[in-house]
Amino acid sequence: MILVTGGAGFIGANFVLDWLRHSDEAVLNVDKLTYAGNLxxxxxxxxxPRHVFVRADICDAQALDALFAAHRPRAVVHFAAESHVDRSIHGPADFVQTNVVGTFVLLEAARRYWSTLDDAARGAFRFLHVSTDEVFGSLxxxxxxxxxxxxxxxxxxxxxxxxxxxxxxxxxxxxxxxPTLTTNCSNNYGPYxxxxxxxxLMIANALAGKPLPVYGDGRNVRDWLYVGDHCSAIREVLARGEPGQTYNVGGWNEKANIEVVETxxxxxxxxxxxxTGSYREQIAFVTDRPGHDRRYAIDARKLERELGWRPAETFETGLAKTVRWYLDNQDWVDEVASGEYRKWVETNYAKRA
Structure with a gap:
């Protein structure tokens, strides 16, 4: 069994689904179910029966110790995090608590458990931490x-x-x-x-006839990674990565935000x-976010050189799949469009017009 934190969030849930499509090994899925977690x-x-879900907070050391003792996972894949930049600007305390304190508590629980294992199991154990290219700043x-x-x-x-x-x-x-592993990924996109x-957000607003808010001049550049490709990279790193190493995961798709929205x-x-007309007519440039990084770009050659991984999707194929998924899964979209989500969009964009 592997233990996955944040497995009801966007990347974590895609990873759980991907893992169980490719493996019969069970997943212990631990998620606090904040606003972005969706069962x-x-x-x-x-x-x-291969999927065991437990609602728990990674800041709860007692709960984590009990889960490690009961399920005895051979690996941890750590997705759980607060992840939206604008939310961190409005409320940074939650980010410190989940991302820093939560990771510390999880590491301590994993270390306590790992120290009880026999030599073979200790050597085989892995703690894979999923991170972001944003730690490197702006280019x-x-x-x-x-x-x-x-x-x-x-x-x-x-x-x-x-x-x-x-x-x-x-x-x-x-x-x-x-035995830790760290991956730093570029901007993910895809289903869920x-x-x-x-x-x-652009898909939902376009279909609802609302403005498509683009920060600043729209020329901020990101490297876009289809979430299915990210999942396959994590599987490779977990299976064959060298403990103590970090691996950048990118899509080789640098695009300006305005280009993404227009596509x-x-x-x-x-x-x-x-x-009548085009959805492009709904594009509206709004006040930029504070401290908006201008460009991110990932060099993923180490992952290709050492583990043989490259993304399967181009930006064009991945985005087409993504748009089609949202069009075909309106029930899911409607469910997550809760009152809290609507309040967040109003809070974030109302003063940017």
């Missing part, structure tokens, strides 16, 4: 891509707390010998993403055309 995403596993247009040795320079409360969690994971390997993030509009124009 409906995992509805297809309701009758699957200028001509700067080289982030590598595994790029100095950390986080610019938001979110990225600072993820940087702190990365440092804790590194320290637990070097100080205690805990909560509609506060750029791509699902979404074009896909919707083809798949669900408006009575």
């Amino acid at each position: 409906h995403t995992l509805a297809s596993l309701d009758a699957d 200028a247009a001509t700067d080289p891509q982030f590598s595994e040795t790029t100095p950390y320079a986080p610019n938001s409360p979110y990225s600072a707390t993820k940087a702190g969690s990365d440092h804790l994971v590194r320290a637990y390997h070097h100080t205690y010998g805990l 993403q909560f509609p506060e993030k750029l791509i699902p 979404i509009c074009d896909l919707l124009d083809d798949a669900r055309p408006k009575a």
